Amino acid sequence: MHSPHEDTERCVRTVQSKDARFDGWFFTAVLTTGIYCRPSCPVVPPKPKNMRFYPSAAAAQQAGFRACKRCRPDASPGSPMWNERADLVARTMRLIADGVVDRDGVSGLARRLGYSVRQIQRQVQAELGAGPLALARAQRAQTARVLIETTAVPLGEVAFAAGFASVRTFNETVREIFHRTPTELRLRANRGQRSSGGGWLNLRLPFRAPLCPDNLFGHLIATAVPGVEEWRDGAYRRTLRLPHGHGVVELRPMPEHVDCRLRLSDLRDLATAISRCRWLLDLDADPVAVDDQLADDPLLAPLVRKHPGRRVPRTVDPAEFAVRAVLGQQVSTAAARTLAARLVLAHGEPVEDPDGGLTHLFPDAGTLATLDPEALAMPRTRRTTLTTLIGALAGGELELGVGSDWVRAREQLTGLPGLGPWTIETIAMRSLGDPDAFIPTDLGVKRAAEGLGLPGNAALVKHARAWQPWRAYAVQYLWATGDHPINSIPH
Structure with missing residues (x-):
């Protein structure tokens, strides 16, 4: 696979047109000034003979170039x-x-x-x-x-x-x-610039336009676990379990960025917290590439044109989401939230949130491994599924982090009792971040397919091959056809 920086002619055209879509894809170093920039830098583009292209900010830095003070290339969205x-x-x-x-x-x-x-x-x-x-x-x-x-x-x-x-x-x-x-x-x-105050860090998380916040924030809000997540004053808020401590984050969608306020118990966790928030909101996606391909399908095209830039809502904690996915099997969204809230109250670590209503961290797998299965208010078979999953996560046999091998993780999930295709693909979509995860058996997907005139069952899987490798995004567009709280932000 060729990296974008290897196509010099295309890079030059991108810099001359100041195309922000390619910020983070590559970096332009200028021989005459000794600086490196993002493609959309607002200054007058240098002569092509003075441009050099690098695949990462680190490569430009190693070659002796320093970051441009105007366009701040080190703060670009990450490469998709x-x-x-x-x-x-x-x-x-x-x-x-x-x-x-x-x-x-x-x-x-x-x-x-x-x-x-x-x-x-x-x-x-x-x-x-x-x-x-x-x-x-x-x-x-x-x-x-x-x-x-x-900060000060x-x-x-x-x-x-x-x-x-x-x-x-x-x-x-x-x-x-x-x-x-x-x-x-x-x-x-x-x-x-304004400085952060009251223990909060005020940041802006950049993204590639367009971004449709409705399903992204709507999904997180509609499925929020009380005590761990909430929607307050126009912001999605949640607690974060981090390597050196914990944190609280507020994320608020704005037209050109996402406002991010972080309160951390240990500042060493800042880079990790930012990375996890970007991952949660899928901010490093290339929405134009996704939408262009999905719009090639005449049945999806009207949905893409109506609200372009849909992202896949993910998670800040892959193990937490896997547990919640099993809690949500065969029950309503409200019932799943209630089950998760009980786990949080009984086993979560308390945190302070003087600015809101957050009370706990979601319990980690090690803590959940000690719970009494009989205390879980769910059918015995699903109880077994949950405790087996927790045991695999706590014992390290199952790895669902950002560095996971997607194929191996699916194989491991398939080997656990009670995890069918719907749960496995939902975990692949939200925990693993696989952009091609697909859930054709999902009720919302089936209803949307029927309403759009798409085929059902095996024929839908065959039809969806044309959407690869973006089937997880196609699911977001299909879900958006239904009248469900996950599709809108409360006002």
Whole structure:
């Protein structure tokens, strides 16, 4: 598979047209100025002979270029390739974004993926022009910039919160990448931006337009577990279980970005929290590519034209969602929320939320593994399904994280009792993030197919081959034809 930066002619045209759709796909370095930019940088495009193209910000940084102060290329949406693919490089990139290299080093990353350090470094270097350490360093620099510019946290604390081993390395890296010292960055930011207050970090999460927030936020709100999630004052709020502590996040859809407010018990979790929120809202998707293909189907085209840019709502905790998917088998949305809320009250870890009504973290698999199955108010067969799933998650036999192998995860889920195609594909869609997950047996999908004149059952699966690899997005468009709370944001 060729990376976009390898097509020089196309890259030049993209930069000259300032096409924001390709922000994050590649980066443009300018030989005469020594800076690198995103394709949509507002400055006058350089002459083509002075442009060089890199597949990652880290590669541009390694080549000696510093980030543009106008377009802030380090804050681009992530490449959609890491969401569309399930190969080693894509899984590696998702884990780096989740902070695995900062926490466990490249050797820990290799263990998670089941490959040698050398194999991972070779493949990542070949495709991204930089190894895992350089990519993690670029992410640390961006995290540092966010903390420098949006908080009053002392710079010495920022260094360690962003993942740097020393204040000296922090200072050198920031100066090298942004061509300003941390102090200069903060002074400049304080002139033009608001600073976070009250323990909250105020951020903007960029995305590729268009984005249709209705089904994205509507789904999260309609299925929200009381105590863990809520809709308050125009924002979806939830608690977060993070590697070094916990957090509360508020996500509010805006026309050109998603407003994100984070309160963290440990600032070292900032990069991971941002990554998980972006994953939850599918913000690194390429909606134009998805919609163009789905609109080729004349029966789907009117739905795509009406509300383009639908995303697949995912999860901040893949194991949590898998448990909730089993709780939701053969019951209504309301009943599933009630069952989950009981688990949370009985086994969740309490948290404080002075600004809202959140009370607990969703219990992790280790905690749930200790519960008494008889206390679960559900049929015995589904109880067995749930306890077996929890046991597999707690014991490490089942891996559903962002770095999971989608094929292997499906095989493992298939081997558990009581997990049929609907549950497995729902977990594949929401926990694993497979853009091609498909649930033709879902009642909402079947009703939508019938209403649109699409065939049913096996014929629908055959018809849907033309939607690959975007069948999970087709499901969002099909669900949107029904009159259900998941399709709209409360006002």
